Amino acid sequence: MTAPTRRSTPLLLVLAAIVSVQLGGALAALLVPLIGPTATVALRLGLAVLVLLVVARPRVRGHSPQAWWAVVAFGVSLALMNSTFYASLARLPIGVAVTIEFVGPLTLSAVLSRRGTDALAVLAALGGIALISGALTVPWAELDHVGIAFAASAGAFWAAYIVCSQQVGRHFARLEGLTLAMVVAAVLVIPVGAATVDGDRLTTAVVAGGLGIALLSSVIPYSFELLALRHLDARVFGVLLSLEPATAALAGFLVLHQTLDGLQLVGMTLVVVASAIVMGTSRPRAADIG
Numbered sequence: 001m002t003a004p005t006r007r008s009t010p011l012l013l014v015l016a017a018i019v020s021v022q023l024g025g026a027l028a029a030l031l032v033p034l035i036g037p038t039a040t041v042a043l044r045l046g047l048a049v050l051v052l053l054v055v056a057r058p059r060v061r062g063h064s065p066q067a068w069w070a071v072v073a074f075g076v077s078l079a080l081m082n083s084t085f086y087a088s089l090a091r092l093p094i095g096v097a098v099t100i101e102f103v104g105p106l107t108l109s110a111v112l113s114r115r116g117t118d119a120l121a122v123l124a125a126l127g128g129i130a131l132i133s134g135a136l137t138v139p140w141a142e143l144d145h146v147g148i149a150f151a152a153s154a155g156a157f158w159a160a161y162i163v164c165s166q167q168v169g170r171h172f173a174r175l176e177g178l179t180l181a182m183v184v185a186a187v188l189v190i191p192v193g194a195a196t197v198d199g200d201r202l203t204t205a206v207v208a209g210g211l212g213i214a215l216l217s218s219v220i221p222y223s224f225e226l227l228a229l230r231h232l233d234a235r236v237f238g239v240l241l242s243l244e245p246a247t248a249a250l251a252g253f254l255v256l257h258q259t260l261d262g263l264q265l266v267g268m269t270l271v272v273v274a275s276a277i278v279m280g281t282s283r284p285r286a287a288d289i290g
Contacts, residue, residue, distance in 0.1 A: 010232035014240045017221035017228070022247045024216030025098065026255035029089045031209050035197045037086035042193025043210030045082070045186040048218040049179070055219070058176040067171035074164040074177065075184025081161050083189060085154035091147030093258040095249030099132050099271050100148060102245050104155025105162055106271075109238075109278045118278045125274035131267025132260070178222065242275030 024044075031040045063071075088097040103125055110118035130136050133148050168177035228237070245268050252258035260268070 010228040011236070011240070013224040013228035014232065014237060015243075017224040018240065018244055018247050019251075020216045020220045020224070022094070022098070022244065022251040023255065024213045024218075024221075025089070025094050025248060026251040027209060027216065028086055028213050029094050029252075029256055031206060031213070032086055032090045034206060035201050036193075037090050038083060038189065039193040039197035040210070040213070041079075041082045041086050042186070042190040042197075043207070044213045044217060045079075045182060046190055046214075047211050048214035049182050049186045051214060051219050052175070052179040052182060055223075056175040056179040058172075058179045060180075063171065067168075070164065070167040070171055071177060071180045072184055074161070074168045074181035076188065077157050077161040077164050078181055079185035079188045081154055081157035082185070084150045084157060088147050088150035088154060091144050092151060093249075093260065094252040094256065095245065095258065095260055095268065096132055096264070097147070097151045097154075098248035099245040099268050100129055100151035101155040101158060102271060102275060103129055103152070104157070104159040106275050106278055107155075108159040108162060113278065121274035121277040125271045128267035128270030128274070131270070132264045133267075134264075137263060175222070175226065182218070238279030239276045242272050242279055245271050245275075 028040050028044065031043070035043070085097065085101055088101070092100075103122075106125055107122055110122045134143055164181075165178075168181060171177065172180070225237075249258075249260055249265075249268060
């Protein structure tokens with residue numbers, strides 16, 4: 001392998017992971033109207049856990065109580081993050097939902113950095129959120145307050161997920177801790193998903209779609225990012241991660257035929273630029289994606 005190829009491979013892996021996550025989100029947006037957001041999350045987590053248990057083969061014995069508490073907290077945040085995000089997909093275009101959600105980890109990075117520039121970037125991102133949500137152009141009564149609240153909650157749980165992932169990383173190898181946390185999340189979500197879904201809707205096509213979401217949103221991006229971060233500067237990773245809102249909008253357009261108006265695109269640009277400024281100076285971790 002030539003030197004330019006070695007340098008470009010980690011970048012391509014991260015970009016592929018970002019595209020994979022957003023394609024998984026777009027596919028989830030197709031399933032949510034059929035079986036509901038909670039059942040979609042349950043299907044994704046359940047199938048992803050089966051795959052990761054085979055791949056990671058996590059050890060159950062030999063861990064301290066502190067390690068298990070960290071795993072439980074990680075799993076709870078994972079369950080809440082995905083449940084609220086998928087609920088937002090039932091009401092908002094995926095590009096809007098991901099952009100609003102992204103303010104969670106963006107704000108966390110700015111708080112941890114304590115730089116004035118980052119604080120200004122977050123304010124710019126909040127202005128972008130106001131544009132993309134329609135808060136400045138759509139009458140208050142016509143806004144989808146519930147959808148916006150779900151997306152904002154998903155962002156808050158995403159920030160909690162990042163903090164919990166750092167705690168789990170101190171006790172487990174990354175994929176091992178992630179797998180155990182996903183087992184916890186699946187245990188929490190699957191009973192609710194099973195209680196709310198119409199069994200007649202769980203066709204072979206729907207289950208195949210759930211497997212696609214599990215692979216695209218969990219297994220593939222986590223694996224690619226783990227490989228990439230062995231050779232990629234964390235600041236570069238943060239800048240690339242800031243492309244997620246724009247990638248989500250593109251996936252929404254290509255897969256779901258969702259479009260955004262000019263002001264919404266301006267708002268998304270503000271969020272992407274603010275994210276690149278803040279996250280490009282932080283040290284993101286491989287499991288920081290939802």
